[in-house]
Amino acid sequence: xxxxxxxxxxxxxxxxxxxxxxxxxxxxxxxxxxxxxxxxxxxxxxxxxxxxxxxxxxxxxxxxxxxxxxxxxxxxxxxxxxxxxxxxxxxxxxxxxxxxxxxxxxxxxxxxxxxxxxxxxxxxxxxxxxxxxxxxxxxxxxxxxxxxxxxxxxxxxxxxxxxxxxxxxxxxxxxxxxxxxxxxxxxxxxxxxxxxxxxxxxxxx
Ligand code: C5P
Numbered sequence: 001x002x003x004x005x006x007x008x009x010x011x012x013x014x015x016x017x018x019x020x021x022x023x024x025x026x027x028x029x030x031x032x033x034x035x036x037x038x039x040x041x042x043x044x045x046x047x048x049x050x051x052x053x054x055x056x057x058x059x060x061x062x063x064x065x066x067x068x069x070x071x072x073x074x075x076x077x078x079x080x081x082x083x084x085x086x087x088x089x090x091x092x093x094x095x096x097x098x099x100x101x102x103x104x105x106x107x108x109x110x111x112x113x114x115x116x117x118x119x120x121x122x123x124x125x126x127x128x129x130x131x132x133x134x135x136x137x138x139x140x141x142x143x144x145x146x147x148x149x150x151x152x153x154x155x156x157x158x159x160x161x162x163x164x165x166x167x168x169x170x171x172x173x174x175x176x177x178x179x180x181x182x183x184x185x186x187x188x189x190x191x192x193x194x195x196x197x198x199x200x201x202x203x204x205x
Pocket of ligand 1 (some may be wrong): 009010031032033035036077080081082084110111112113114162166
């Protein structure tokens with residue numbers, strides 16, 4: 001049983017992926033974290049994320065980097081979005097993601113190209129989205145909670161730039177797979193979004 005979840009930043013896909021993994025008793029991989037680790041590694045090496053060779057070299061990041069709290073920052077998210085454009089970077093991370101997806105017993109993976117590239121054979125696929133305004137508001141509230149003050153306008157502009165880059169890149173752009181169920185969480189609270197996701201997955205299985 002593989003559950004493939006794709007969607008833009010701050011759509012709620014991570015929360016939904018973790019809840020589905022707990023509900024169905026499956027291991028979960030947040031694939032964005034792999035791209036974030038590559039972005040962070042380029043930064044730590046003083047490299048240029050837009051350079052394909054430097055970005056590729058950074059895919060050999062140490063596993064310990066996955067525990068770095070800085071991976072969750074907006075800055076690292078931006079770096080991840082830049083390194084993820086390079087086909088060689090995507091190819092280098094492919095096997096690790098497919099091995100996770102195809103482990104006996106199944107798995108939940110979330111990202112941008114899980115249903116389209118990593119696991120098109122997954123029986124359950126969700127495309128989780130929300131309006132830019134709703135996503136910016138959530139990200140803003142999250143940052144407020146961490147005691148960080150950033151304007152909602154700045155967050156909205158950053159999200160829109162990332163959406164644009166993720167949706168328009170040549171390789172593995174963010175797309176809803178034709179057989180993925182659409183879940184728009186703009187007007188949903190956390191519990192309703194999770195319950196709806198579980199119902200959509202159960203319908204597909
Ligand atoms: O989901 P998250 O915000 O952690 O992802 C960070 C960036 O990594 C995204 O903006 C996207 O460019 C890239 N990414 C990707 N493919 C994935 C997961 C993330 O290109 N499967």
